[in-house]
Amino acid sequence: MTQSIRTHLAIIVALGAVLLGISFLLLHLATPSDGARLAPGQSVWRHDGVVITPLQPGGLHKGDIVVAVEGKSLEAWAQDLFRVGVQRPHWQSGQTIIYHVLRSGHVQDVPVTLGPYPLATLAAQEWSTILYALVFFLVAVFVVLLRPGEPAARVQFLAASSMLGATTWSLGLQVGDLINGIGFWLFKATTIGCFLLFWTALLHFALIFPRPHALIVKRRFVIPLLYVVPYAIALISLLVAWPLSSSMLSWIGLWILAEDIFPPIATILALMSIIWSYKTEQSYDERQKIRWLMYAALLSGGGGLLLWQLPNLLGYPVLSSNALGLLVLPYPFALAIAILRHRLFDITIIIHRTLVYGTLTGSVVGLYVLVVSLAGMLFHPSSTFLPSLLATGLVAVLFQPLHVRLQRFVNRLIYGERDDPYAVLANLGAHLEATPIPEAVLPTVVQTVAQALKLPYVAISLKHGETFAIAAACGLAQRELLTLPLLHSGELVGQLQLAPRDASETFTAADRKLLTVIASQVSVAAHAVRLTADLQRSREHLVATREEERRRLRRDLHDGLGPTLASMTLKLDAARNLLAQNSPALDPLLLDLKAQTQATIVDIRRLVYDLRPPALDELGLVSALHEQIAHYSQVGGAQMVMEAPSSLPSLPAAVEVATYRIVLEAVTNVVRHANARRCWVRLQVADVLTVEVVDDGVGLPLHYHAGVGFASMRERADELGGTCQIESRATSGTHVLVQFPLVKDEPPEQPAARYDTSLQSGE
Known part of the structure; x- marks a missing residue:
C-alpha cells in the first residue's frame, strides 16, 4: 500500500467517524425529546428498564426507572432493535405520551410532553469535553x-x-x-466504534513516533492487525456476555465491556512503547519529541489522577468534569509541538515547573482532604468550620517547606546533583576509588559526571603534542559543546567537553562554577592516566629498543665475526700445512691472516663502542669529553672552551653515555653547520646535571625542522627524565641546554677547571 493510499484511507475513515457523530446530533435535533437521558458513565441498565436523569423540569424525576412506554415494555422495545421491518412510532414535538416508571418501589404512569432536543443544556453540562474534542480535531487538522x-x-x-x-x-x-432504533445504533457506533478507533490510533501513534518501532518495520502486518484486534475483543466480549444476561436490556448494559476492556490495554502498551523509544533513541532531537509526548501523558494522566480520581474516591471532589476537560486540553497541543516545532519551546523548563507545582498542588489538596476527614471524625459532624480551619492552617505551615523539598527533588530529577557539589565530587571520588584498572578511569569519570548532572554528552580529550584526542566519551555530541581546560600544575593536559541538557539551554553561572571544580578534579585523573600511558609507551619502547639492539648484535656477530673467525681457522690450518712443506706461499697467507685479524678487532671495538664508549671507563666523563672536544677543535678550526668540575660525583652509567653522546652531537653540529669562531661546553652538577653547548655561529634558521641529530638528543634526554632545549641566542649562535635529574645525596661540587683547547691558528 503506497503512502498516498494510506493517507486517503486515513482521511476517509477519520471523516467517517466525524460524520457518525454529526449524524447522531442532527437526528436528535430533528426528532422530539422527552427532556431526559441515560447518564453517561453510570449504571443505568436494569433487566426490566433503564434509569434516567432529567435535563429540564417536567414529569420525570432523577432516578426514575422507565419500564414501559405507551403500554409496551422497554424490554420489547429493546428486542425490536434487532428486528428488521418493525413498525416504529413517529411522534411529534408537543405530543404527550405515557411513560410507565418505577418510582419509590411503585410503578406509576407519567405523562411526558415531547419537546425540542435540549442541546443547550447538554452543552452547558459537558462543554469542556466538547471543547476538548473540537480543539483536538482542529489542531490535528492544522498539523x-x-x-x-x-x-x-x-x-x-x-x-x-x-x-x-x-x-x-x-x-x-x-x-x-x-x-x-436508529439513534441507538448511531450512539453505539460512535461510543464503541469511534471510541475503540481513538484508542487504537493512540497506540498506533506511540508505535510510529518519532520513528517506527522495529516490530513494525520487520512485520508490516502488525498495524492492520492492530485495528482489527480491538473490535474482535469487543465482539467476543458481547458474545460471552449474552448467556450471562437475564434480558435484552441487561445484555445491552453489558456492552460497556466492549468499551472498557481495550483502553487500559492500549494505555499500557502505548506507555511501554514510548518509554522503550526514549530509552533506545540516541538522537537528541528525537528524544525531545518523545519528551513532549511523555509530558502530554503526564499532564493528562497524572493531573486526572491527582485532581479528579483520588479526590472523588475519598468523597471530596475538587474539580468538576468540565474542569477535568480543561486539565487535559494541553494534550493535543503537546502532540502538535512534538510533530511540528519541538525545538521552539524548552520542554525541560515546562516539565520542571509542571512537576513542582503540579505535585505541590496535589499534595496540598490531598493534605487538606486528609486533615478535614480526620478532624471530621473527632468533632461534631455538623461542624465543618473547625476542621477546615485546622486543615488550612496546617497547609499554610507546611506549604513552604514542602515547596522547597519538592523543588530540590525535581531539580535532582531533571538537573541531577547540580545543586549539591559535594555529592557530585564525593560520588566521583567513590567511583574512582572503585576503579582498579587505569584504562577504565576516564570512562568512569565521564559516565559519573553525565549521570550526576543529567548531561547528554561528556567527553575527555588528552593532549598529544599540539592536538587533542578523545580518550573517553559518554553519549552523543549533537550540539555546541562547553570546553573546559584540564590543567595540572599549570600544564594543559587535556580538555573536558560537555553538552547542555537541551539545545536552547546554556550552562548557568552555578553550572560553570561546579563544572570548574569538577574539571580541577578530573585534571588530576587525566594527568595520572596520561602518565600511565606514557609509562606504558616508554616500557614498550625500551623493550622494543632492547630487542632491536639484541637483534643487531646477533646479526653483527653471526654475519660478521662468525664467518670471519671461521675463515681465520681455515687459514690457520692452511698455514700449518704450508709450514710443513716450507712453501713460499706461507708468508702472504700469514699477512692476509694478520689483516683479517686486525679488521676483526676493529669490528669488535665498534660493537663495544656502540654499547658504551670505552673512553668513559678509561678516562671518565670530563676527560673523555675534553679529549673529543680537542679533536674537534683541531679538525674544525673553532676555538672550543670546556668548563666542568675537576671531578664529578658518581653518575649513573646511562646518564654518562647520554651526556657524552649529546655533547658530541652538539659539537659536531657546531663544526659542520654553525660557521662559529668559538664554542663553549659547560657541565654543572647540583640537584641536576646541567650540560650547555653554546656557539657564536649563524644560529638556527627562522623556520627550521629538527633533523635526526636534534631528535636523537631530545630522545636521549627524555628517556632518562631529562630535558633538552635547543634555541637560537639573542645575539648570534645556538644554545643547547640539557638537564638530567640526579639523586640528592651527592658530594659537593668541586671548583671548576677551565680547559682551553683552541688552536692559535684560529685567532
Missing part, C-alpha cells in the same frame, strides 16, 4: 495540513476525528433512541 506526508500527523488526525465522533457519549442516550 495534517502542514505535514500531509508525516505518518504521525495522519494518525493524530485519525485519533482526533474518532474522539470527536465519540463525543456523543457525553450527550447520552435517550429512551426515544431505543424506540426509533
Whole structure:
C-alpha cells in the first residue's frame, strides 16, 4: 500500500467517524425529546428498564426507572432493535405520551410532553469535553495540513476525528433512541466504534513516533492487525456476555465491556512503547519529541489522577468534569509541538515547573482532604468550620517547606546533583576509588559526571603534542559543546567537553562554577592516566629498543665475526700445512691472516663502542669529553672552551653515555653547520646535571625542522627524565641546554677547571 493510499484511507475513515457523530446530533435535533437521558458513565441498565436523569423540569424525576412506554415494555422495545421491518412510532414535538416508571418501589404512569432536543443544556453540562474534542480535531487538522506526508500527523488526525465522533457519549442516550432504533445504533457506533478507533490510533501513534518501532518495520502486518484486534475483543466480549444476561436490556448494559476492556490495554502498551523509544533513541532531537509526548501523558494522566480520581474516591471532589476537560486540553497541543516545532519551546523548563507545582498542588489538596476527614471524625459532624480551619492552617505551615523539598527533588530529577557539589565530587571520588584498572578511569569519570548532572554528552580529550584526542566519551555530541581546560600544575593536559541538557539551554553561572571544580578534579585523573600511558609507551619502547639492539648484535656477530673467525681457522690450518712443506706461499697467507685479524678487532671495538664508549671507563666523563672536544677543535678550526668540575660525583652509567653522546652531537653540529669562531661546553652538577653547548655561529634558521641529530638528543634526554632545549641566542649562535635529574645525596661540587683547547691558528 503506497503512502498516498494510506493517507486517503486515513482521511476517509477519520471523516467517517466525524460524520457518525454529526449524524447522531442532527437526528436528535430533528426528532422530539422527552427532556431526559441515560447518564453517561453510570449504571443505568436494569433487566426490566433503564434509569434516567432529567435535563429540564417536567414529569420525570432523577432516578426514575422507565419500564414501559405507551403500554409496551422497554424490554420489547429493546428486542425490536434487532428486528428488521418493525413498525416504529413517529411522534411529534408537543405530543404527550405515557411513560410507565418505577418510582419509590411503585410503578406509576407519567405523562411526558415531547419537546425540542435540549442541546443547550447538554452543552452547558459537558462543554469542556466538547471543547476538548473540537480543539483536538482542529489542531490535528492544522498539523495534517502542514505535514500531509508525516505518518504521525495522519494518525493524530485519525485519533482526533474518532474522539470527536465519540463525543456523543457525553450527550447520552435517550429512551426515544431505543424506540426509533436508529439513534441507538448511531450512539453505539460512535461510543464503541469511534471510541475503540481513538484508542487504537493512540497506540498506533506511540508505535510510529518519532520513528517506527522495529516490530513494525520487520512485520508490516502488525498495524492492520492492530485495528482489527480491538473490535474482535469487543465482539467476543458481547458474545460471552449474552448467556450471562437475564434480558435484552441487561445484555445491552453489558456492552460497556466492549468499551472498557481495550483502553487500559492500549494505555499500557502505548506507555511501554514510548518509554522503550526514549530509552533506545540516541538522537537528541528525537528524544525531545518523545519528551513532549511523555509530558502530554503526564499532564493528562497524572493531573486526572491527582485532581479528579483520588479526590472523588475519598468523597471530596475538587474539580468538576468540565474542569477535568480543561486539565487535559494541553494534550493535543503537546502532540502538535512534538510533530511540528519541538525545538521552539524548552520542554525541560515546562516539565520542571509542571512537576513542582503540579505535585505541590496535589499534595496540598490531598493534605487538606486528609486533615478535614480526620478532624471530621473527632468533632461534631455538623461542624465543618473547625476542621477546615485546622486543615488550612496546617497547609499554610507546611506549604513552604514542602515547596522547597519538592523543588530540590525535581531539580535532582531533571538537573541531577547540580545543586549539591559535594555529592557530585564525593560520588566521583567513590567511583574512582572503585576503579582498579587505569584504562577504565576516564570512562568512569565521564559516565559519573553525565549521570550526576543529567548531561547528554561528556567527553575527555588528552593532549598529544599540539592536538587533542578523545580518550573517553559518554553519549552523543549533537550540539555546541562547553570546553573546559584540564590543567595540572599549570600544564594543559587535556580538555573536558560537555553538552547542555537541551539545545536552547546554556550552562548557568552555578553550572560553570561546579563544572570548574569538577574539571580541577578530573585534571588530576587525566594527568595520572596520561602518565600511565606514557609509562606504558616508554616500557614498550625500551623493550622494543632492547630487542632491536639484541637483534643487531646477533646479526653483527653471526654475519660478521662468525664467518670471519671461521675463515681465520681455515687459514690457520692452511698455514700449518704450508709450514710443513716450507712453501713460499706461507708468508702472504700469514699477512692476509694478520689483516683479517686486525679488521676483526676493529669490528669488535665498534660493537663495544656502540654499547658504551670505552673512553668513559678509561678516562671518565670530563676527560673523555675534553679529549673529543680537542679533536674537534683541531679538525674544525673553532676555538672550543670546556668548563666542568675537576671531578664529578658518581653518575649513573646511562646518564654518562647520554651526556657524552649529546655533547658530541652538539659539537659536531657546531663544526659542520654553525660557521662559529668559538664554542663553549659547560657541565654543572647540583640537584641536576646541567650540560650547555653554546656557539657564536649563524644560529638556527627562522623556520627550521629538527633533523635526526636534534631528535636523537631530545630522545636521549627524555628517556632518562631529562630535558633538552635547543634555541637560537639573542645575539648570534645556538644554545643547547640539557638537564638530567640526579639523586640528592651527592658530594659537593668541586671548583671548576677551565680547559682551553683552541688552536692559535684560529685567532
